[in-house]
Amino acid sequence: MTSSSTPKTLVQTLLKTPQSLKTKSQAKELHAQFLKTQPHSPSSTSILISIYTNFNLLHDSLFLFNSLSSPPLLAWKSVTKCFANSGLFLNSVTYFVQMRGLGIYPDHKMLPFVLKACAFIKNLRLGESIHGCIIRLGLDFDLFTGNALLNMYAKFQNLEVNGGHKVFTFNMLDGMPKGNELCGRLAQKKGKNVFQLDSVRKVFDMMPKRDVVSWNTVIAGNAQNGMYEEALTMVREMGNANMKPDSFTLSSVLPIFAEYVDVMKGKEIHGYAIRHRFDSDWYIGSSLIDMYANCSRIEDSCRVFNLLPQRDDISWNSIIAGCVQNGMFDKGLNLFHQMLIAKVKPRDVSFSSIMPACAYLTTLHLGKQLHGYIIRGGFDDNVFVASSLVDMYAKCGNIKAARWIFDQMEYHDMVSWTAIIMGHALHGHAHDALFLFKQMEMDGVKPNYVSFIAVFTACSHAGLTDEAWGHFNCMTQNHGITPGLEHYAAMADLLGRAGKLEEAYEFISSMHIAPTGSIWSTLLSACRVHKNLELAEKVAKKLFEVDPENVGAYVLMSNIYAAAQRWKDAAKMRISLKKKGIRKEPACTWIEVKNRVHTFISGDKSHPLYERIYKALKDLLEQMEREGYIPDTSEVSHDVEEEQKKYLLFSHSERLALAFGIISTPTGTTIRITKNIRVCVDCHTAIKFMSKISQREIIVRDNSRFHHFKDGKCSCKDYW
DNA sequence: GTAGGGTTAG
Known part of the structure; x- marks a missing residue:
């Protein structure tokens, strides 16, 4: 303020041209000069308030607002807007309602942000009553107000469709709201979304003039509601209306x-x-x-x-x-x-997006680091983040941590329930999993497609065929979920593991969609476990019809023939595999030690510590044999001497990883290893012995589940 | 006055 005019006239000039103030400090200086030179009229105070609110200075404007005994429209408008711009939508609408209670009418500039605030606090009834007020004042022909109405109804439409019960109501006729009442009761009328949709359409059709914002608002409303065709149609119509x-x-x-x-x-x-x-x-x-x-x-x-x-x-x-x-x-x-x-x-979304990578790769140390970050950032109460943590801990072998996080969650949605159910299922805790499923239903959370995969997985690892059938029927009949490939695969796996091979064959043959190679191969591997060569050949025939390139099937058949000592047929399978030029992904096992991942393949000598690893394995083997371990060479699929077979078993990748874990971690540390294929029968027996001799808890994740070995026993009770 | 990303399975 360096003008030659007197401070008093300068202040008066500035109050008439508030847009000439460029900074917050200029605004504050004007306020100081105003206090010294001006009589405090409500209208000039209101101008000062509006200047403060232009800079979003909420506290300063509220201070002035409270000094007025009967604030005029400009003052109300300014603070209401400032609240909305600061994200305090509930305060914004509360002030608006108070203003209306005093009989003051809003103008066309005030309504758009009040409507926006109303959409944010999800108060449909209030929105509708403001709409009524707009019509009475004849402001419904204003473009900006119309657009704000479109936006508000579109947002309510989303809530109704997605949540079903999230729209709050408040009836202005009930009188002034007390405290939180503006954000109060729930509206649960069915089919309300149709009504909201009508409202959007009605407002849109009634608008005398529409701009690109009007079109975009309705298009976005449709798109976010899954009404894709309507949205795309409107984009075309928009072009016809000369709107780009x-x-x-x-x-x-x-x-x-x-x-x-x-x-x-x-x-x-x-x-x-x-x-x-x-x-x-x-x-x-x-x-x-x-x-x-x-x-x-x-x-x-x-x-x-x-x-x-x-x-x-x-x-x-x-x-x-x-x-x-x-x-x-x-x-x-x-x-x-x-x-x-x-x-x-990183934000909540960043964590829930990256966590499945840790879960998949079993990198517990990374998952834990991220968990620390999540806690420090206060993201742990986000349901997406928490569900991804539950899944990560379960997949990394720590089901206790997974369950602890799940139990700490304030509210569970269908995904978090499914994650913990699947977690228990993979760890072989079928009864926990099924109990949780029941609890989820009692909580009123509806299971979806994936939840049932988790249920079947739980039944599968415990051989609970009757329970599984019950849930399968319930899924189709009570929940109206059409079984998909994953459900069929899980059921086929379940029946196969339980040795009900013929039943599984019938089940797959009667599927209402064409069975894929992978479903047949589930049964094929069950045939291998239950040593049913005859059915295996029948299944393999079906399998090669639909999926002639299935690598796993050739290997499986070769192994099945080998187990039956039909070496020629076994070799034939290997040869077809070679001819086709397809190679099987090698079996490997990995272990995390001191935040580094070490990978082993069968007979691997590439590890820098390999001599110590082999020595440790040899020592262990001696002790194991003293304890009564007899190698089971029946599943070695190579036609070689018995001694050679024993050596092949001895250097399976999981044993190398395990021995490495034992020599490189302190006594008593739990060892977690991950395998890309199913652990073999002999290794399963061997690891039981190893857990007893080394006095370690050993957790093995293979491609279908977890095995917890302790004191010579496995959590799967030898059923897997 | 209008807009974007995420968790369970595979």
């Missing part, structure tokens, strides 16, 4: 093609975005990454990510989630690390 899709439109459309897994259409949108220079837009960038990732085109996601001129936390999270969902766990972890280096702070 902008970056907002595209970011509603891209997730639709991601959901449809329609990469061609997605690419068309990408092209449009490039031509209109939207491709460097952050929102479009992450939608594109997500779309390509959903269409299994993760390389294209990476390309988009790399070309982004700038990246925000969401672009990082999108690419990380994309990698993890496409099985690129190392790349996902690497990107997570790069994100930290780029000083982008």
